[in-house]
Amino acid sequence: MGDTLSYFRQDMLPHIWCPGCGHGTATGALVRAIDRLHLDKNKVCIVSGIGCSSRAVGYLDFDTLHTAHGRALAFATGIKLARPELKVIVMTGDGDCTAIGGNHFIHAARRNIGITTIVMNNNIYGMTSGQYSPMTPKGFFGTTAPYGNVERNFDLCELAKSAGATYVARATSYHVPLLIDLIEKALLNPGFSVVEALVQCPTYMGRKNKIGGPVEMLNWIKEGTVNVKAAAALPPEKLKDKILIGELYNKQEGEYTADYDALIARVQRKYDKFQGGLYGCASNSD
């Protein structure tokens, strides 16, 4: 284990997160996974959107890009396609990723582009003070769900899998060693990887739903989850309303930027006499 602090921009600290927030735990897990893999800091690029979790990138000592709300994966797609040799990581939240950014999420997954996406799911919009998100369970409260949330929530991992992600996993801020392991594996997957990190928001989710402070919320997360391996041996009634954690999907398929590079090689072979030049256009519009 290297010096974890060396991965942080210490001049950007202290962070803005509330006491007891789970985003620091998830950020720490990412840094530890990067450290275990000995990734070259100069070849890692971390991209985020808007929201509490997306502020993480500013604290990290890599090339970092804090983009527009919901658009992290679209910016990251441009970076990865432009320079496939970079390790591109997206840090995003439940609102950023599944509401305003939902379209980019499913299409990044469909392309199987080599981006590792860490979704910090605290089940609520924290930055704007506690509105319900597409990940707020039905019946839970938020400032815009004062009588309880009427909407159903996504199962993010099922969504990622059906949209085409090739590595899908879930852990929590309670299960930190597991979270580090899963992020490490996700970083090793050449294609599109999603790790959902369930994290506590004591300030809004905890208070609005009378779950309690950070400790009570961590216990709430612990009680609500079952490891996928343990779940295999449990009867259905014991799994009712439980969220599965662990590695949920892992399948190797062609990665988008590698496939595009292969396309370039194929086109360039075909056009080996292509004088290219500036005006060699095939004029397909004639």
Next chain:
Amino acid sequence: MSKTTAKLMQGNEACTIGALAAGLEFYGGYPITPSTEIAEICAEELPKVGGKFIQMEDEIGSIAACIGASLAGKKAMTATSGPGFSLMQECIGYAALTEVPIVIINVQRMGPSTGMPTSLGQGDLMQARWGTHGDHPVIALAPGNVKECFELTLRAFDLAETYRVPVIVLSDEVIGHMREKVVLPDPSEIHPLRRAAPATRAGYKPYAADPDGGVPLMAPFGEGYRWHVTGLFHDESGKPTNKGEIADTLLRRLARKVDKNADILADCFSESLDDCDVAVISFGSSAMSALSAVRRARAEGVKAGMLRLRTVWPFPEAIVDKVASRVKRVIVPEMNLGQLALEVERVVGCRAPVTRIGKVNGELFHPDEIYASIMENK
């Protein structure tokens, strides 16, 4: 020995060739009439030169991917039309504040909304300047013929790199789809700007620059600079800030980057302006009809002159001011209900009456329509 190439081509094709001549390496876009040929040609040509084309899920993703690619050190472009241009607005502001060079071609069609997708419009002039929220610098160039599609797209890339701003090529349906013979210069005579990287990595301050419109050098991602880019207001090191003083300094520097270079950026075509009584000021395809009308009036002894703006933003105030100081009347034909006219009226003031000829039926001006206006009260 100089080797020029003569080709019959469409405006959209000429824009794409101009972009490739500028060293285009990345195109992210979404299909939309009447700009789609640009995407199609990029999809075919970019892999041949090792470049990348991606069809994104929407126009928001398209411009976002271009900004990402530009940060990764590539020359990046997208092309769209009205509805897509509307979707891109938030990220145009993002590129302006974070100072990421990108080129956006907007082949204008008849709006608002879905409007008449295959018909001519010029209603995005003000949107090109003020479409995104907040004050921000932007440069917009308007080609008036097919050759200029090539030339201005080529220039757009250089300007984007020079000033680190989003540059908009404001084409339109007629210019984009019209075919003309174009003589392209010898490729060896084209010297597009290449982005210079900052000398030192240690202590790199990505936004340290002269407050009077200075442009800092930009480091590519993945080369060890390890810098932070954010759409929040930020200090010289890129660190987010809520300090009003720093925000004020930053926003004024961004505005000055373009404003103080307005004379360099100004670019117009003029004919018969020096002794004219009636000046016709226009841009894009409307100006083609206008020039025909001006020539006819001249042939009939009426002192008419033509000013066609090739740079529309920043608005070439000094040039319009000079015209306004000596003419008796100004006519502004445009395919909208009076957007260019607002700027012209602002500069002309009370010195001469400004006649607006706004047209919103999707059909190119017939020269007679503008000729008739010139001949009124001549």
